[in-house]
Amino acid sequence: MQQEREEMPSSTFLKQKVEEIGVAFDKTGLAPMIGRVLGFLLLADPPYQTFYAIQEFLGASKSSISHALNSLMFKGIVEYITFSGDRKRYFKLNAENWLEQAKCKMTDFSEVDRVLMEALQLRDPNKHKEFHEGLLKIFDFHLFMSQEMPKLFEKWEQKLATQQAGSARDN
Amino acid sequence: MQQEREEMPSSTFLKQKVEEIGVAFDKTGLAPMIGRVLGFLLLADPPYQTFYAIQEFLGASKSSISHALNSLMFKGIVEYITFSGDRKRYFKLNAENWLEQAKCKMTDFSEVDRVLMEALQLRDPNKHKEFHEGLLKIFDFHLFMSQEMPKLFEKWEQKLATQQAGSARDN
């Protein structure tokens, strides 16, 4: 029932996994190819890979890879490193930066909040009170979150620091 | 320089605002028409409006409005109410539900986390330690967040309750 390919059978499993990861990132709104590149850079060994290696593995065109890598670098999720005496760039995930981007996304409601605030100002607060208060509640929630989340991030950083101190002591 | 329309000048301002709100929701990934319907329901007085009123205001086709309303109802952001002796449905925002959806989105990293976890299991933890730990850190961050966020929501609910008790006492 299952179809097997003669060529490069060892990487078939990897390719499937990369596709799977790609689909997961598709669902977050990324373009398919961008998701696949992310997937490859998550699984690849070593974690830094050349333009050509990525292109070959994904069987895609140079332009798609170029676009995907530039998008990811623009977002800060991917960076590249170089080695002296080697012209190639080696692309890799920047986990640290990725995390920062994720944090930003989590705290930023600015666009929706701006219009929500405007709507609240245009509405008569006494006219449909329950409705008005429902909107106010959402706004208040966002406000609260954007204040508290940074504290939570801080708390996590501290937890991480004590964890690392602990595991260092154990060695 | 500015172009004025003879007809319905009083609602020109409203229409602009609705468009503005629409754009803000576009940016969150919603389709334009869905954003505009949301915008109208945010500003409309009364906050419950018939299918036809929405269609008229937005100057859109029935099918677009039908699709937009059903999408919004599926998401739980919009609901409808009825009045006895009136066949029409009156559509309105459900702020409570909207907030719940927002909370869910904030705590749910399951898709990305699943593949991240898989990637971690497939990687050799000793081979590119810094990279591996970077990924682990993201995973740990998500885990931490999905544990702590509900507590934060709880904290907000309590703050809200005390606020309301306070304002009730003042009256």
Added chain:
DNA sequence: TGTTTAGTTCGGTTGTTGCAGAACCAAATA
């Protein structure tokens, strides 16, 4: 100086999405 390498940029093709218009349907009304 030509040639290779490592990508980028520019059309063109194909697939997908958003919307309109018209046909449709079910419930209420006449």
Added chain:
DNA sequence: TATTTGGTTCTGCAACAACCGAACTAAACA
């Protein structure tokens, strides 16, 4: 029973996005 009302579903089109291939560029090499 026929008609109106309040939507829904289907079909088709126009705009857009994702991707490819080919032409291009800039740096390194020979």
